[in-house]
Amino acid sequence: MAEAREKEAAGRPPRGETLLYLNGVTKSFDGFKAINDLSLVVARGEMRAIIGPNGAGKTTMMDIITGKTRPDAGEVYFAGNTDLTRHDEAEIASMGIGRKFQKPTVFESHTVEDNLVLALSGQRGIFSTLFHKRSESDSKRIDTILETVRLTAKRHLPAADLSHGQKQWLEIGMLLAQDPELLLVDEPVAGMTDAETEETAKLLREIAETRSVVVVEHDMHFVRALGVKVTCLHEGHVLAEGPLDQVSADPRVIEVYLGR
Template sequence: MSTGARLSTGGLDTVHGVILYLEDITVSFDGFKALNNLTLDIDVGELRCIIGPNGAGKTTMMDVITGKTRPASGRAFFGQTMDLTSLSEAQIAHQGIGRKFQRPTVFENHSVFENLELAMKTDKRVLPTLFSRLGGEQLDRIAQTLDLIRLGALAGTPAGLLSHGQKQWLEIGMLLMQEPRLLLLDEPVAGMTDAETERTGELLNELRGKHSLMVVEHDMDFVAQIAGQGKVTVLHEGSVLAEGSMAAVQSDPRVIEVYLGR
């Protein structure tokens, strides 16, 4: 755990702004430990890259954070006192954790603008939805998000006509419309062109500081683009194998042996 941040009887002491703290998380599937006493923390506004070989526990870790999988033991704290292991998936999403899977999921028959409108954090009950009209503040938020994801010129275009990379950006924009505090991104540049990958890196760097981000990725060039001087965490066999700057983990003999050397 980060220096100065510590767990107390009142929950998570946020002296250094820790937004997520996983404590001794263990998940087993038919005797196989997908996570093995995993302990990890992320600071407010941090962009953390998570790397590691297939089967290292990266997806299972995100499943625990979002409530899709319940750990056999351990706790997952969000903010100061909230134990995510006691909440449902819907409750966790409502608290401000958004997750993007590898394959983009957008409403292909709706325009880019309509996708962002549908994703907006509003009252989703039937009557308010039927009679709702976008106010100036909501229109401004959509316009700002369109500008951020560089799709302003395509606002009226059906999402199904977008390129793969543009669909990925739209889905990130849809998550942003829900005002998340923590974004979990699973291989966000898989299948992208080089130009789209570079633009995605620019987008995530723009989000750094405004949101906390956990990025699981295999593309080491992309990780180097977004990691900067920040921390990279290497998972192996359900635990943290190494953690530090990109340069530090790339030169770690253990990381080279189990992952980078392959």
């Protein structure tokens, strides 16, 4: 095990060349190690898929990255030299890290377009934002986001009228309105139709052309459609990493995850 970790560390790029850098991260809750000496590196412009059984530490890992949870030990750096363990959730979000939870949280009584306007506005209140004269650049940006998340034709509909999958796309659009450099997406296709799942894979691949994306997902067909490097977590540590075919063929991954 020690030899494997030394080999892993030797193949890791220098911190300054990475966007997200976790090294030796550990977090315990009442004696249970939810994260156990976790090391993970995501490059600028990379999309990474994170898989693993329930309790593998996926959610805790994202909580640590976004400042919701403090690690007991280890390094967590963003953009080379920003120590995320020294910042709270609001500060980390303002640095360019956006997180989408599994359940979409949109303003259902407002239109699709207004949801994006509110996300774009930052700290302004709802009333002042919706009645504020929008700049030409803001309007163009909203048009671009609507096109990216496949909702141009739905822009004037209340968000409540969208399908579950379209609400997921809208929330991704709301994150894009905040212009994150790193997007963390938790099980984006849960509850989606097959057609929506396929379109979501295309959407995330397009987004990853301009920013880094980390996707936590259980749907292996969707992960395959992403066509990216896969990291499998187990008991708070990286069990296997590489192309999906390589990871899914690993006997350890089959035993603890895919074989169940």
